[in-house]
Amino acid sequence: MKFTTLVPRPVAAVAALLVAAAAVVAGCSSATSSGTGSPGTGSSGSAPSGSSLTIADVAPFSGPDAALGPTYLASCYGATAAINAAGGVLGHQLTCKSVDTRGDPADAVPAVNQMFATTSSLALVIGCTSDEAASVVPVINSHQMAMFCMTGQSEFDSVHFPYFYRLVPPDLEESYAMVVIAQQLGYKRIALAFGNDIGSQTFIQPAIAAIKKAGMTLTTNQTLDLNASTFRTEAAAIIASHPDAIMTEALGSADPTLFAEIKQLNGGKMIPIVATSAAISPPFFKAAAAAVGASTFVANFHADNLVTETSGPAYTAFSAALLGQQGKVPGTTGNFTTYLSAPGGVHLYDGINLAALAMIMSKSTSPSVYGPDILTIGNGVSGAATCYSFAACAADLKAGKTIRYEGPGGPTSFDGFHDSTGIFQVDTYSADGTVNVTGNLTAAQLRALSG
Amino acid sequence: MTIFLASLGFGLVTASVLAVAAIGFTLQFSVTDVLNLAYGAVMIAGAFIAYVVNQAGLNVWVGLVAAVVACSVGSVLLNAGVYAPFQRRGASPITMVIVSLGMTLIIEFGTQAIAGGTSVSYTMAQGPTVGAGGLELSAVQLVVIGLSLLVMAATHVLLRYTKLGKAMRATAANRTLARNCGIRTSRVITVTWAVTGALCGLAGVIFAMDAGSFDATSTDLFLILILAAVFLGGPGQAYGAMLGAVVIGLATEVSAAYITPSYKYVAAFVALLIMLGVRPAGLLGARVGART
Numbered sequence: 001m002k003f004t005t006l007v008p009r010p011v012a013a014v015a016a017l018l019v020a021a022a023a024v025v026a027g028c029s030s031a032t033s034s035g036t037g038s039p040g041t042g043s044s045g046s047a048p049s050g051s052s053l054t055i056a057d058v059a060p061f062s063g064p065d066a067a068l069g070p071t072y073l074a075s076c077y078g079a080t081a082a083i084n085a086a087g088g089v090l091g092h093q094l095t096c097k098s099v100d101t102r103g104d105p106a107d108a109v110p111a112v113n114q115m116f117a118t119t120s121s122l123a124l125v126i127g128c129t130s131d132e133a134a135s136v137v138p139v140i141n142s143h144q145m146a147m148f149c150m151t152g153q154s155e156f157d158s159v160h161f162p163y164f165y166r167l168v169p170p171d172l173e174e175s176y177a178m179v180v181i182a183q184q185l186g187y188k189r190i191a192l193a194f195g196n197d198i199g200s201q202t203f204i205q206p207a208i209a210a211i212k213k214a215g216m217t218l219t220t221n222q223t224l225d226l227n228a229s230t231f232r233t234e235a236a237a238i239i240a241s242h243p244d245a246i247m248t249e250a251l252g253s254a255d256p257t258l259f260a261e262i263k264q265l266n267g268g269k270m271i272p273i274v275a276t277s278a279a280i281s282p283p284f285f286k287a288a289a290a291a292v293g294a295s296t297f298v299a300n301f302h303a304d305n306l307v308t309e310t311s312g313p314a315y316t317a318f319s320a321a322l323l324g325q326q327g328k329v330p331g332t333t334g335n336f337t338t339y340l341s342a343p344g345g346v347h348l349y350d351g352i353n354l355a356a357l358a359m360i361m362s363k364s365t366s367p368s369v370y371g372p373d374i375l376t377i378g379n380g381v382s383g384a385a386t387c388y389s390f391a392a393c394a395a396d397l398k399a400g401k402t403i404r405y406e407g408p409g410g411p412t413s414f415d416g417f418h419d420s421t422g423i424f425q426v427d428t429y430s431a432d433g434t435v436n437v438t439g440n441l442t443a444a445q446l447r448a449l450s451g
Numbered sequence: 452m453t454i455f456l457a458s459l460g461f462g463l464v465t466a467s468v469l470a471v472a473a474i475g476f477t478l479q480f481s482v483t484d485v486l487n488l489a490y491g492a493v494m495i496a497g498a499f500i501a502y503v504v505n506q507a508g509l510n511v512w513v514g515l516v517a518a519v520v521a522c523s524v525g526s527v528l529l530n531a532g533v534y535a536p537f538q539r540r541g542a543s544p545i546t547m548v549i550v551s552l553g554m555t556l557i558i559e560f561g562t563q564a565i566a567g568g569t570s571v572s573y574t575m576a577q578g579p580t581v582g583a584g585g586l587e588l589s590a591v592q593l594v595v596i597g598l599s600l601l602v603m604a605a606t607h608v609l610l611r612y613t614k615l616g617k618a619m620r621a622t623a624a625n626r627t628l629a630r631n632c633g634i635r636t637s638r639v640i641t642v643t644w645a646v647t648g649a650l651c652g653l654a655g656v657i658f659a660m661d662a663g664s665f666d667a668t669s670t671d672l673f674l675i676l677i678l679a680a681v682f683l684g685g686p687g688q689a690y691g692a693m694l695g696a697v698v699i700g701l702a703t704e705v706s707a708a709y710i711t712p713s714y715k716y717v718a719a720f721v722a723l724l725i726m727l728g729v730r731p732a733g734l735l736g737a738r739v740g741a742r743t
Contacts, residue, residue, distance in 0.1 A: 063668065066568030196713065227672040229662040232461035233707035233715065236454065253570035253664035260663040264580055265457075265587050283569040290572035291663050299543045331567055 008400040010193055039409065053092045053365055054119050055080065055352060057076065058112060058136060059127030059150070060103035061331060064197060064226035064252030067283035068344065070331030072127045072150070073098055075345045077329045078322035079352035079390070086391035089359045093121075094352075098330070099131040103197060108132035112139050123365050124148070124349045124355045130199030137161055144369035146374070148351030150344050153202055154259040158162050160417055163367055165354075165374060167347040167409060168306060169421035175206035177304035177424040178226065178247050178274050179214050180441050184426070187272070191243035192221040192236065193258060195250035203276065209248060210449040219243045224250040224258060238271070249276040256291035263292050275303040277343045277427075282334025285433045294431045305427040307440065308346045309408045317389035317409040318349055335433030350407035353390045354378050358399050378412040378420065380404025458708035459701065460586040466700025467599035468658050473674070473680040473692035474606050475650030479526075481623040481687030482643040485534050486544070488551040491674030493529070493648070494655030498665055499524040499566050501656045502573060511575045511660070518652040526648025527641060529554065547637035563667035570666040573659065595657045602650065603693050609646075610689060619643055623687060672716070676703075679723050685733025694734050698722070 055076050061069035076096035084093045099115045101108035108131075116122070125140050125147035133151035140147050141161040149156070149164060152171030156164065182190055194200040195225040206223065211218050219241035222234040235258055238246060246262075248255055255275075263270050266323050270292060278284070280303055289297045309315040319340055326336045339345040358373035359365050377393075380386070385402040387393035396403045406412075412420040424446070468555045476490050491683065500521045501514030537550055578590025588596075610616040618639045621629040631637045659665045684691025699719050706718035726734065 060568075062563055062568035064666075066570075066666070067570075104546075223711070225672075225713065227668075228716075229658065229665070229669055229673055230461070230465065231712075232464075233458055233704055234712045236457050236461070236708075237712070253662065253666055253669060256570065256572065256664040257662055260577075262502065264577060264589050270579070285573060285662050287570045290574065331569075333567065333569060 002327060008171055015082075021224075050091055052095050052121055053089065053123035054095050054097050054121045054124055055124045055126060056097045056099050056106070056115055056119065057127045058099045058101060058115070058125050058132070058147075059129055060131060061098055061100035063102040063104065064195065064250075064254060065103040065129065065131055065199065065278075067251060067332075068103075068129055068150070068278070069098060069100065069127065070283075070329060070333075071168040071281050071339060071342045072344045072348050074322060074325060074329045074332050074339045074342075075338075075348040076126060076352060077325040078318070078345075079349045079356075082317065082321035083353070083356050083390050086394055089356045090363065090365060090366065092123075094356070097129075101127075101129075101136070103129070103131035103199070105132050105135035105198075107440075108136050109139060109260050112136045116143050116145075123359070124352065124367070126150075126346075126351060127143070129259045130202055131197055134198070135163055144368050146355060146371050148348055148355070150348070151199075153198075157417060157419060158428050163371060165351065165414070165418045165420075167351055167412060167420050167422070168343060169424075170419075171202040172206035172450070173421065173446055174276055174304055174424070175203045176210050176446045177214070177441050178203075178207060178276065179210040179273050180424075180445045181302055181304055181426055182216065182245055182247065183214055184439065185245070185272070185274075187216070187244035187274075189217045189218045189242060189244045191238045191241055191246045191271075193224055193238060193246050193248040193250060193255075195224050195226045195252075195254055197226055197251075199278075200249040200251075203247075203249060213449050224254045226250065226252055226254050228254075230261065231258045232261050232265070234258065238262060239266050243271060245272040245274050246303040247274045249278055251278060253287065255279070255284070256287040257402055259288055259297070263296065272300045273302070275301065277303060277305040279303045280305050280338065280427055280435055281342050282332065282336065282338040282433060285338060285429055286334040289429075289433070298429045298431050301429055302438075303427045304424045304441070305341060305435075305437075306343050306347065306422045307410055307425045308341060308343075309410060310437065312388070313392075314388035314406060314408045317391070318346070322349070338433055341427065341435035341437075346407075347409045348411070350405075350409045353393070353407055354405055354412070356390060357393050357397065357403070360394055361403075375414050375418070377403060377405050378414050454708045455705065456584050456586045457680070458705045460588055462701035462704035463596060464588065464592045464661060464700075465704055466697045467596045468661050469656065469676055469680050469700050470693050470696035471650055471675075472677045473684070473696045474602060474689055475647040475654060476677050477681045477684070477687055478606070478619070478650075478689055479643060479647035480681070481689075482619050483530065483534070483640050484538070484544070484547075484626075485530070486548050486551065487534070488548065488674065489554035489558055489653055490677065491670035492555045492562070493522055493525060494592040494652050494658060494673075495665065495667055495670045496525070496558055496562050497652035497655035498659035498669075499562055500652075502566075502571055505573050505575070507544070509658075512571045514573070515653065519649045520652070520657045522652025522655065523645045523649040526644045526651060528536070528660065529648075530644045538679075559667055559671075566664065566667055570664045570669075572664045575660070591660055595661060598653070598657060602653070606689055606693075615639070615642060626668035630652040638743050661721070675717070676716075679720060683723050683726055683733060685735045688733060688735045691733050691735035698726075698734075735739050 059069040078093040085262040128149035130151040150256045360368040384402040424441040497518035501518040504514035680695035684695030702719040703715045707715035
C-alpha cells in the first residue's frame with residue numbers, strides 16, 4: 001500500500017467513476033421525465049396557471065418486474081395526450097415522469113423522496129405496485145399527494161389513507177379468480193410457482209385456501225428466487241407432482257425460464273399455465289413465447305384479468321389515445337395492442353382521467369382539494385350524466401352538468417377505503433401476442449371460494 | 452434415485468457454466484492482482500452482444516464468437532483504461548475492489564440503459580433431449596458441458612505446456628521476480644486480460660443459453676457463486692476453481708432436490724463455510740502451496 005504515492009489524479013478518477021456510476025444508477029433508478037414539464041408551486045398547492053403538471057409513474061422499471069413501469073407509462077402517455085389535446089386541465093398541460101422503484105422497498109423509498117424533492121409540479125402519482133406499496137404509500141400520503149395504486153395487498157382493504165385510490169381488486173380475489181379458471185378448465189391437481197417478491201407471494205395463501213375449498217389437490221408449492229438463473233429443480237419437482245396445471249406469477253426472466261425447463265424435462269410438453277393479470281403484458285408474452293415457442297405458449301396459457309371494455313365510446317377513446325403513443329413510450333416492447341388489455345394500462349388511464357376531471361370540477365390542482373371529487377365523479381351522484389372520455393366529461397363539466405365518468409375499465413364504485421374493485425375475465429393470447437377474452441367470472445363464483 | 456440423477460444432471464450443467472466463469476475469474480485475479488467484481492457485468496454485456504447478433508438474424512453461435520471477441524477486447528481496455536492506471540499509482544487492493552464495484556455499476560446499468568429492463572431470450576433451438584434414469588439433458592446443455600470440458604483441458608495445456616502459461620504462473624507467483632527473470636510481465640498481464648475476457652464472454656453466452664431468459668442484472672447472484680467456487684477451490688487456483696465450480700454446482704442442485712429449492716444457495720454456502728473452516732486456503736490452496 002502506498003497511499004503517499006497516490007496522487008490526486010487517480011483519486012479524482014475514482015471519484016469521477018463513482019459519480020458516473022451513481023449518475024447511471026440514479027438515471028435508472030429514480031426519475032426521468034417526458035414532455036416539457038416545468039416546476040409549479042408545490043404538490044399540495046395549486047400550480048400557477050399555464051405551468052405543466054406532472055404525473056409520476058412510481059413503479060419498477062428495472063429488476064424482475066421491470067415490465068410493469070413501462071406498461072403504466074404507456075397508459076400515462078395515452079391519457080395525458082388525450083387530456084392535453086382537449087385543452088389540458090385548468091390551463092395546465094400534463095406530463096409524465098418515471099420513477100424507478102426496482103420493485104424493492106429499499107430502493108423505492110429514496111426514489112420517492114427524491115421525486116418529491118425534485119418535482120414541484122407533481123399533481124398525481126400512479127403505479128405503486130405490491131412490490132413497493134407498503135413502503136411508499138405512507139410516504140406519498142404524508143406528502144398529501146393523490147395516488148392511484150396497482151397493489152392488491154389486503155392491508156389497503158382496511159387501512160385508510162386519504163390520498164390512496166385503487167381500481168384493482170385485492171390479491172386474494174385474484175387468487176380466487178385463478179382457481180375458478182382452473183375449475184372451469186377441468187383441472188383437479190394444481191401446482192403453485194410464485195416468485196419470491198412481495199407482490200407474488202401475497203397470492204399464495206389465498207390460492208391454497210381456495211384450492212382446498214374447491215376440492216382440488218395442491219400438488220406442490222414452489223417459490224422461485226427471481227435472482228436465480230435456472231429453476232430446473234423446481235421444474236422437476238413440479239413435473240414429479242403430476243399437476244394438471246400450474247398457477248404462477250414470477251415476472252422478469254423467472255417464469256419464461258421455468259416454462260422452458262418444464263418443457264425440456266417433460267418430454268417437450270408444456271403443463272398448462274394459469275397466470276395472474278400481470279402476465280398480460282407485451283414483455284411477458286415476448287419472453288415466454290421466445291422461451292417455449294409462441295404456439296406452445298399460447299396453447300397452454302390462461303390468465304385472469306380485470307374486466308375491460310373492448311368496444312363502445314370509452315374503449316374507442318382509450319384505444320385512440322393509447323395507440324397514438326405507439327413508438328413514443330420509453331421501455332415499451334412487443335405488440336403494443338396488448339397494452340389495451342393490460343390491467344395497469346386500462347385502470348391507470350381511468351385513474352388519470354378521474355383525477356384530471358376532479359381537478360376541473362374542484363377548480364384546483366391540489367390533491368387535498370380535488371381528492372373528494374374523484375369519488376364524486378367515479379361513483380356518480382343522482383342525476384349525473386355518464387360520460388366516457390376526458391374530452392366529453394370536461395365539456396359536460398364546463399356546461400355545468402354533474403357527471404359520472406365511466407372509462408374502459410367499466411363503472412367505478414369506491415368504498416370507504418377508496419377501493420373500487422371490478423370483476424374478472426379470462427384472457428388468452430394469440431400467437432402474435434394479441435390478447436383474447438375467452439370468458440368472464442362472476443362475483444358469485446369468487447364468493448364461493450372465499451372465507 | 453430418479454430425482455437424485457435428475458439433480459445431478461442439473462448440477463453438472465450449472466457446474467459447467469460456473470467452471471468456465473470461475474476459471475477466467477481466478478486466472479485474472481492470480482495474474483493481474485485485481486479482484487474484478489465487474490466480471491459478472493462483463494459477462495452479461497457479452498450475453499447481450501450475442502443477443503444483438505442473434506436478433507440480426509445470425510446464429511447464436513456466431514453471436515457467441517462475437518461476444519468472446521468483444522469481451523476479450525473490452526477486458527483489455529478495461530484494464531488499460533481503468534485498473535492499470537490505479538495499480539501504477541499504488542492503489543491498495545481494497546481501492547481496486549471499490550473501483551471494480553464502480554465499474555460493475557457502470558457496465559451493468561449502462562447495459563440496462565441500452566437494452567432495457569426487461570428480459571430477453573436467444574432465438575435458438577434447444578435440440579433433442581437425451582435422458583437416462585431421470586437424467587435429462589438437451590443438446591445445447593450437452594454442448595455447454597462439452598465446451599466447459601474443453602476450456603478446462605485448454606487451461607491445463609496452457610498453464611502446463613506453453614511458454615505463455617508458464618509466464619502467467621511465474622507472474623502470478625511473484626511479479627517482481629518474474630520480471631527480473633526476463634519475463635515481460637506487462638505483456639503477460641495484457642494477454643491474461645484478453646484470455647480471461649474471452650472466457651468471460653464465453654461464460655456470459657452459455658450462462659444466457661442455459662438460463663433461457665436473461666436481463667441486465669441476471670448475473671448478480673451468479674457472481675457470488677463464481678466467488679464461492681473460486682474461494683472454495685483456493686483463490687488463484689485454476690484447478691481449484693474447476694473443482695469449486697463442480698462442488699458448488701452440484702451442491703446447489705442436489706440439495707434443492709431434498710430441501711426446499713429456496714434454500715439451495717444457503718446449502719451451498721453452508722458447505723463452503725464448513726469447507727473453509729477445515730481448509731482455510733481452499734480445497735487446493737494448502738496442497739499446492741503456491742498459486743498455479
